[in-house]
Amino acid sequence: MKWRRDIFSFRNRMLLIAVGILLGTLSLLYTNNMARRLREKEQHDVSLWAHAMERVNRDVMGGAMEDPLVADIMSNGNNIPFIMTNENLEVIRYHLIPEKVIDHPDRLRRAIERLTAENTPIPVQFWWSKNHYHIIFYGRSALLKSLYYFPYVQLLVITAFILLGFVAFRSAKHDEQNRVWIGLAKETAHQLGTPTSSLLGWVEYLRAQEVDPDAVNEMQKDLAHLMKIVDRFSKIGSETPLTPANINEVVGESVMYFRKRIPRNVTLDYNGLAIAPVRASINTALFEWVVENLMKNSLDALQGHGAIDVHISSDDKHVMVDVKDTGKGIPKGNWKRIFEPGFTTKTRGWGLGLSLSRRIVEEYHDGRIAVVDSEIGKGTTIRITLKRLFD
Known part of the structure; x- marks a missing residue:
């Protein structure tokens, strides 16, 4: 029966692990899907910015950045970091990018490379000249980045809760085993107490009879040892x-x-x-x-x-x-x-x-x-x- 209980226990543990992996995988897939949709939305928003500037440029030459609609779209209200440059990569406008990056050529170059790796830059073409255009380099918003990392944080939290639950379960099981051990030991000491007391009387009786004293002495030693054992069992679980x-x-x-x-x-x-x-x-x-x-x-x-x-x-x-x-x-x-x-x-x-x-x-x-x-x-x-x- 013990091996069957061990098998069932092993199966239960494996089932819990499988359920945990399944829940973690589903959470990861769902969050990744949400992150993909948010990324597509942000890309669409930036495309709208570019389209708005192109439309304004058709009506007001060089006035795209002064147009209220474009200014509102490109205002600090959005949370997408971007750098807008001209065709010579000279910065025209930026948002959520530190000034120390903008003012340092090497840092600016690395920032543009990083933004390019995150999203494909979008050119804004001027209708009056094919040689003059703007480029929007943009990255992922803080919300999008958080969404990418969220399932991993969630998995860590779930793992931490599982570990804490496991430790609590082991502690409770250990305490239960301790109570069983202590109860068994004290019951054993109690059950042995009566026969050992009786044996003491029988040893004294044998001393009064014509019995080899050496044999009685050895019996006395064994009985004294048995009483020690009873004392040991009685001490289990006590101070x-x-x-x-x-x-x-x-x-x-x-x-x-x-x-x-x-x-x-x-x-x-x-x-x-x-x-x-x-x-x-x-x-x-x-x-x-x-x-x-x-x-x-x-x-x-x-x-x-x-x-x-x-x-x-x-x-x-x-x-x-x-x-x-x-x-x-x-x-x-x-x-x-x-x-x-x-x-x-x-x-x-x-x-x-x-x-x-x-x-x-x-x-x-x-x-x-x-x-x-x-x-x-x-x-x-x-x-x-x-x-x-x-x-």
């Missing part, structure tokens, strides 16, 4: 105080407990008790959970034989805890995916352990956890990095 702690000792306790419960063909090495102590602010119960989870994953990768090496190192700012194994390794494409909820290469399990480990390290301890090295058939190293404390 989690961090306190300065000796990382060597905290990791060492997990290693010592784990060492007695691994197969004989697996070795577990630890350097933390042989080096100078390093300190960091942690929640001991949750941090032990992460270390134990990494060792369990390493043990699963070994499949009954091999070695696990837990190594502590530090620099001026950080404490690093490396858990290295000689197991089957992880493909590089999965180095980040193994920390995603639900991802697992095992035949059993829900793929939640490393996801919870990342959440504990990054969200509760402001640290980092990542695969730093892995090779198929040779093993994997996962590193926890925390901020170091100094006395």
